[in-house]
Amino acid sequence: MLKAEIQYHSTRGEAGDVNYWKAMMEGLAPDQGLYLPTQWPDLSETLWNNIQGKSIQEIGRQIARAFISDISDEKLDALVTDALSFDAPLRSLHDDLYVLELFYGPTLAFKDFGARFMARLMSYQALKNDQKMVILVATSGDTGSAVGQAFEGVEGIDVCLLYPSGKVSKLQEQQLTTIGNNVTALEVDGTFDDCQKLVKDAFADQDLRNQLVLSSANSINIGRLLPQMFYYGRALAQLEEQTEVHFCVPSGNFGNLTAGMMAAKTGMPARQFLAGTNVNDVVPEFLREGTFTPRPSQNTISSAMDVGNPSNLERIRALFTEMPLLKNHLWATSFDDNQTREAIAKVYQEAGYTLDPHTAVGYLTAQQYKQEENCDHPIVILSTAHPAKFSDIVEPVIDANIELPPALKESMSKDKKSIKASTSYPAFKSFLLSEYV
Numbered sequence: 001m002l003k004a005e006i007q008y009h010s011t012r013g014e015a016g017d018v019n020y021w022k023a024m025m026e027g028l029a030p031d032q033g034l035y036l037p038t039q040w041p042d043l044s045e046t047l048w049n050n051i052q053g054k055s056i057q058e059i060g061r062q063i064a065r066a067f068i069s070d071i072s073d074e075k076l077d078a079l080v081t082d083a084l085s086f087d088a089p090l091r092s093l094h095d096d097l098y099v100l101e102l103f104y105g106p107t108l109a110f111k112d113f114g115a116r117f118m119a120r121l122m123s124y125q126a127l128k129n130d131q132k133m134v135i136l137v138a139t140s141g142d143t144g145s146a147v148g149q150a151f152e153g154v155e156g157i158d159v160c161l162l163y164p165s166g167k168v169s170k171l172q173e174q175q176l177t178t179i180g181n182n183v184t185a186l187e188v189d190g191t192f193d194d195c196q197k198l199v200k201d202a203f204a205d206q207d208l209r210n211q212l213v214l215s216s217a218n219s220i221n222i223g224r225l226l227p228q229m230f231y232y233g234r235a236l237a238q239l240e241e242q243t244e245v246h247f248c249v250p251s252g253n254f255g256n257l258t259a260g261m262m263a264a265k266t267g268m269p270a271r272q273f274l275a276g277t278n279v280n281d282v283v284p285e286f287l288r289e290g291t292f293t294p295r296p297s298q299n300t301i302s303s304a305m306d307v308g309n310p311s312n313l314e315r316i317r318a319l320f321t322e323m324p325l326l327k328n329h330l331w332a333t334s335f336d337d338n339q340t341r342e343a344i345a346k347v348y349q350e351a352g353y354t355l356d357p358h359t360a361v362g363y364l365t366a367q368q369y370k371q372e373e374n375c376d377h378p379i380v381i382l383s384t385a386h387p388a389k390f391s392d393i394v395e396p397v398i399d400a401n402i403e404l405p406p407a408l409k410e411s412m413s414k415d416k417k418s419i420k421a422s423t424s425y426p427a428f429k430s431f432l433l434s435e436y437v
């Protein structure tokens, strides 16, 4: 095992190497690139070759230790254990198809893993530096609640979520506005783009930043990707045979899939990664035609994957610089909403299992791959959200009710608490100064 401290460098190569803490606190590198480790610890002997039966916490502690220095074993272990308070169970669907259920966190989606881990590490850093911090997040729904929940009650850090009034679902709004404590929801009279603009203006405002330490909890942050490696390990820990496993990932910004590739870099046995997208298919097109053409996103029923310019492709291209090499590791395809609905109905009828629309895209991807490539090895489909989160789409398709899990029921029964805001930046700035300084 590598003893030297792992450093992080920018994909654009024009920023200096930094340690984990700086990479996480900065989010984006100064040259606008994304952070990646400069070296890859080999965890074959210590972790991957004897992964069977290991818990998510055990796996998390080992991977975190290999990538993060300047913190005691005891403290890091405690933070990892606290972040990973729920499991990622593997279910067998049929014919060597497995579903890795990543929806047992507080907001019922995989983003809870990354957000909870990063929240605890940011809090540790803020307290160590005796610093108060404010996290600003513009959200169109799901990211805001995952980040808000993750930081709820976390010491040293306040969170301000900005969401567009009337443009998120009732369920999403309840999740955003009922967290309370150190998490404030601003209901902006405008669009998601207006929310994003307010956050960008705040980050660009030197006068504000002299008075307030600001940070973002954006999905491009290496601090959110690192913990997403853990559950790939947890999937293998639940399989009898760990060789020739394929991982199939429903993808939007490609952060989830990048985390799997990072795990593979440390020796995780994975035959290939399969990416499924909705009609926002710039990555499948890139693999097919060799050109990357970002474009405005189209709305679909798998809305968390409506991304027209997936930011983590920059990391993937840095990991595999040659196209033939990349194709050897990544296979991708796309499906439209009708196909997605059909898959939800079929799996419900034939296997008695309810897929959410994102996972359904993953299921279709795995099936297509199996047929086209004659694959009879296990395929693990990452299930990114609980179907109850998208009951408005799923219930009519399966013609049945989906029971709300307790976490959702609880937020539906609480009183909404939001502060109305306009799209004016000066008003936003005075709010931040009066609230947090």
Ligand SMILES: *Cc1c(COP(=O)(O)O)cnc(C)c1O
Residues within 6 Å of the ligand: 109, 110, 111, 142, 250, 251, 252, 253, 254, 255, 256, 257, 304, 305, 358, 384, 385
């Ligand atoms: C965010 C999200 C995705 C897409 O994940 P990426 O890491 O952006 O590729 C898929 N499904 C759900 C439910 C999500 O919330």
